[in-house]
Amino acid sequence: MQDYYPFQEVEKKWLAEWEDSNLHKTGVDPEKENYYVLEMFPYPSGNLHMGHVRVYSIGDVIARYKRMKGYNVLHPMGWDSFGLPAENAAIKNGNIHPKEWTWDNIANMKKQMQALGLSYDWDREVTTAAEDYYKWTQWFFVQMFKNKLAYKKESTVNWCPSCETVLANEQVVNGACERCGTEVDQRDLEQWFFKITDYAERLLDDHQLLENWPEKVKIMQKNWIGRSEGARVTFQVPDLEKELEVFTTRPDTLFGATYMVLAPEHPYVAELTAGTEKEAEVAEFVKKARKQKEMERTSADSEKLGLFTGAYAVNPVNGEKIPIYIANYVLMSYGTGAIMAVPAHDQRDFDFARKYGIEIKAVIQPEDQEQELQGAEMETAYSGSGKLINSGKYNGLNVKEAFQAMTADFSEAGFVKVETNYRLRDWLISRQRYWGAPIPIVYCKKCGTVAVPEEELPVELPHDVEFSPTGESPLKKVESFVNTTCPHCGGPATRETDTMDTFVDSSWYFMRYADANNESSPFAKDKVDNWFPVDQYIGGIEHAILHLLYARFFTKVVHDMGMTDAIEPFTNWLAQGMVLKDGAKMSKSKGNVVDPKEILAQYGADTARLFILFAAPPEKDLEWSDQGVEGAERFLNRVWRFVTENLEIIKTAPAELNQAEFDQPAQKLYRTLHASIKKVTEDISERLNFNTAISAIMELTNEVYSYLNQRSKADTNQALIKEVAEKMILLLSPFAPFITEELWHILAYQNSIHTQQWPDFDPQALQKDELTIVIQINGKVRDKITVPADISEEEVKAKVMAAEKIKSYLAEGKLVKTIYIPGKLVNLVVK
RNA sequence: GCGAAAGUGGCGGAAUUGGCAGACGCGCUAGAUUUAGGAUCUAGUGGGUAAUCCCCGUGUGGGUUCGAGUCCCACCUUUCGCACCA
Numbered sequence A: 001m002q003d004y005y006p007f008q009e010v011e012k013k014w015l016a017e018w019e020d021s022n023l024h025k026t027g028v029d030p031e032k033e034n035y036y037v038l039e040m041f042p043y044p045s046g047n048l049h050m051g052h053v054r055v056y057s058i059g060d061v062i063a064r065y066k067r068m069k070g071y072n073v074l075h076p077m078g079w080d081s082f083g084l085p086a087e088n089a090a091i092k093n094g095n096i097h098p099k100e101w102t103w104d105n106i107a108n109m110k111k112q113m114q115a116l117g118l119s120y121d122w123d124r125e126v127t128t129a130a131e132d133y134y135k136w137t138q139w140f141f142v143q144m145f146k147n148k149l150a151y152k153k154e155s156t157v158n159w160c161p162s163c164e165t166v167l168a169n170e171q172v173v174n175g176a177c178e179r180c181g182t183e184v185d186q187r188d189l190e191q192w193f194f195k196i197t198d199y200a201e202r203l204l205d206d207h208q209l210l211e212n213w214p215e216k217v218k219i220m221q222k223n224w225i226g227r228s229e230g231a232r233v234t235f236q237v238p239d240l241e242k243e244l245e246v247f248t249t250r251p252d253t254l255f256g257a258t259y260m261v262l263a264p265e266h267p268y269v270a271e272l273t274a275g276t277e278k279e280a281e282v283a284e285f286v287k288k289a290r291k292q293k294e295m296e297r298t299s300a301d302s303e304k305l306g307l308f309t310g311a312y313a314v315n316p317v318n319g320e321k322i323p324i325y326i327a328n329y330v331l332m333s334y335g336t337g338a339i340m341a342v343p344a345h346d347q348r349d350f351d352f353a354r355k356y357g358i359e360i361k362a363v364i365q366p367e368d369q370e371q372e373l374q375g376a377e378m379e380t381a382y383s384g385s386g387k388l389i390n391s392g393k394y395n396g397l398n399v400k401e402a403f404q405a406m407t408a409d410f411s412e413a414g415f416v417k418v419e420t421n422y423r424l425r426d427w428l429i430s431r432q433r434y435w436g437a438p439i440p441i442v443y444c445k446k447c448g449t450v451a452v453p454e455e456e457l458p459v460e461l462p463h464d465v466e467f468s469p470t471g472e473s474p475l476k477k478v479e480s481f482v483n484t485t486c487p488h489c490g491g492p493a494t495r496e497t498d499t500m501d502t503f504v505d506s507s508w509y510f511m512r513y514a515d516a517n518n519e520s521s522p523f524a525k526d527k528v529d530n531w532f533p534v535d536q537y538i539g540g541i542e543h544a545i546l547h548l549l550y551a552r553f554f555t556k557v558v559h560d561m562g563m564t565d566a567i568e569p570f571t572n573w574l575a576q577g578m579v580l581k582d583g584a585k586m587s588k589s590k591g592n593v594v595d596p597k598e599i600l601a602q603y604g605a606d607t608a609r610l611f612i613l614f615a616a617p618p619e620k621d622l623e624w625s626d627q628g629v630e631g632a633e634r635f636l637n638r639v640w641r642f643v644t645e646n647l648e649i650i651k652t653a654p655a656e657l658n659q660a661e662f663d664q665p666a667q668k669l670y671r672t673l674h675a676s677i678k679k680v681t682e683d684i685s686e687r688l689n690f691n692t693a694i695s696a697i698m699e700l701t702n703e704v705y706s707y708l709n710q711r712s713k714a715d716t717n718q719a720l721i722k723e724v725a726e727k728m729i730l731l732l733s734p735f736a737p738f739i740t741e742e743l744w745h746i747l748a749y750q751n752s753i754h755t756q757q758w759p760d761f762d763p764q765a766l767q768k769d770e771l772t773i774v775i776q777i778n779g780k781v782r783d784k785i786t787v788p789a790d791i792s793e794e795e796v797k798a799k800v801m802a803a804e805k806i807k808s809y810l811a812e813g814k815l816v817k818t819i820y821i822p823g824k825l826v827n828l829v830v831k
Numbered sequence B: 001g002c003g004a005a006a007g008u009g010g011c012g013g014a015a016u017u018g019g020c021a022g023a024c025g026c027g028c029u030a031g032a033u034u035u036a037g038g039a040u041c042u043a044g045u046g047g048g049u050a051a052u053c054c055c056c057g058u059g060u061g062g063g064u065u066c067g068a069g070u071c072c073c074a075c076c077u078u079u080c081g082c083a084c085c086a
Helices: A007-020 A050-068 A084-092 A098-115 A131-146 A196-209 A215-225 A251-256 A268-273 A279-291 A294-298 A347-356 A399-413 A509-515 A525-531 A546-560 A596-603 A605-614 A626-645 A647-651 A664-687 A690-709 A718-732 A737-746 A793-802 A804-811
Strands: A034-039 A072-074 A150-160 A165-167 A185-194 A228-237 A242-248 A259-262 A306-314 A321-327 A338-341 A416-421 A441-444 A448-451 A483-485 A492-495 A536-540 A573-576 A579-581 A770-777 A780-788 A815-821 A825-830
Touching: A007 A098, A007 A605, A007 A737, A034 A050, A034 A509, A034 A525, A050 A072, A050 A536, A050 A573, A050 A579, A050 A596, A050 A605, A050 A664, A084 A098, A098 A596, A131 A150, A131 A448, A131 A509, A131 A546, A165 A185, A196 A215, A196 A546, A215 A546, A228 A251, A228 A399, A242 A251, A242 A259, A242 A268, A242 A338, A251 A399, A259 A268, A259 A306, A268 A279, A268 A306, A279 A306, A279 A321, A306 A347, A321 A347, A338 A347, A399 A416, A509 A525, A509 A546, A596 A605, A596 A626, A605 A626, A605 A690, A605 A737, A626 A647, A626 A690, A626 A718, A626 A737, A647 A718, A664 A690, A664 A718, A690 A718, A718 A737, A770 A793, A770 A804, A780 A793, A780 A804, A793 A804, A793 A815, A793 A825, A804 A825
Parallel strands: A034 A072, A034 A536, A259 A321, A536 A573, A770 A825
Antiparallel strands: A150 A165, A150 A185, A228 A242, A228 A306, A228 A416, A259 A338, A306 A321, A441 A448, A441 A492, A483 A492, A770 A780, A815 A825
């Protein structure tokens, strides 16, 4: 037998055998519990990168471990296969159709995944760009349209000039396109939206169900949803004979409102100034503000600019006339697009009031200050708690009490309504692109906007289209697609030519896996609920808001439709870290890319997997190291040699392990074996810390080598060596599926190692009959003694006092205290 | 500015409940084996030191405790997220 692991032959052999025997088919044994482990499916860009290798290796360890633990395991894979790169490839090179490009890439990446030994059930493969999938994406759209959760409206939207399409708010990062980094414009367009805001409250509240989600992600989502409780207050504008509504979180400061501000886009702006001397000046200001980039305008440190409109509103609490301004710091997209300004207690209003010489009126007195707060003398706004002043009959109440009393009284009076506001906007799902699921809507002159009937789905994406180099969607020009008949009246009609955001596709794929080949519905309820929700989801933190929020929203919609019992899609979520090289994310431009293909060719799949799982815990970033890979290879060869070089011993070993005949070294090895089983089991199942699990197997390997080195073949405990060999490769099998399968068969077993039971540890084996007690003097380790495990406290203390070294320390002072931690340590306090 | 996480040998990392800091791996040193190299095996490897004694040591400074990498306070650095949301 070779003295190194011949990975090429072995991998080839087992890949074929596993496929033939359908080894990775999802288990459906009714006696077993179900477990659903899922990694985020990839965009089929063409090749796997190291980040993929990492996330899929992590998921594969969990899947394999759970199978061995006796679960039915659903571990599927698919392709998030609609999206721009396919279309860009077609535009760049007219010969390749996006479909062809995508399908080629899928075939290639699938092969790479298989080569890595990932145990997916490919019978459940899901491809979002395939008709049998997007048919159901469209079906969901139709249901949402019927339930008024999908609607069309004109609004100011984010436009990426490079991608030639609109973007959802979530896809704009620091004013730039999340995909390509181009700065986005604002455009007024009619677009389709999903009413995710209806679910804001539930998306927020149900975070409490996600106990094992990273706190960080919940906070990010919480900030994004941005719930704030306050009140809607109505001000009268006598000049216009109109009412002006504002949202405020501080109705308790109403007496301190000294001016109002409208967003430049506010519809009242033109009306208020029409025909006045301010008209031209205001129009000019509005134009300028609208041209200001979103980024600059919403940045906290950009200058607050404003202009008096010449009009006044009446403060309903005291009848005071207060001026109405327009200013760039008020946004049309939040609240009502208008605010009441309380400069004494809001820093933004304070800055603005100072700049434009507006009165600052204090209405909250800080508790720790005796002198009454004077607005004119304030240096900064005071936003803390305190007692009300200058507020009529509410004087003396604290902020909380005032909030209660005033909202109650003023609600009765009719100008205040308690209200909760959200920062979250509805999800803009239209995209002006070709390679996506067409929005199944028809426009009829007579019947208006009509959903395509379910039985006519899918609305197929026409194949023969021309890609314009400007990137404009080719669908508009395909007459056979655009022109259709109204499903309602049969008259001539036109189709919607926008396609759906690809995040719609990925918002329900995890349910489809449970019933991937269903032709009559997206999935049957019983099949979904058999597996769903996902027990363990794994993916990149970059989806903390986008995909994860949309998927949660969709799950709740599907739940409300009665199609699943689940209300949250992912019970546990692991955010895996990035793979770095030389301290930076791998990227072509930096030239620090390590190609998985080359690593696989040089070292094989097991070594690649083992290194990437060993080098760092899964949630941390991982620094790639070529030498580290060699270390992983070295370890696998050590395991290989241990088994193959001791085959004779193992094969002729007696079947029964007789602990009674263990000598000391054997006892020690046996204990290490069971300690390793315990450690590996807990590290995989409780902590997902594969790095320390692997190190425990390495320790076991070191221990068995040192045992074998100590003695001649004749007095080796054969049964023990056999036991160690078998358990060791069982422990290693989720990490390194090929070498362990080969060794398992070399040990003359017929069945696959991956269908074996996970080894249990024997708690008795971990019991030591001798313990090492650490002796400290004033907290510093000075000596150690070995004592029998069943020793009493008195006996330990006596032994400690008798220790030679300790005596000399005791001679130097007076013993004032003795602390004994059973089985571990004695600390003597000497003064 | 606000919020969160992190900071441990030459490097990646471990220490799970406040109880022997540095497991495991890389690298390095010495030796064995080899014609030689590679591979492999053995021993060593936080700093100071002749030393197995001793002293110092987990970003910095303080504190709590018999005992602190771990808990508390302040600060520094790095990373991430948020940043006129009324």
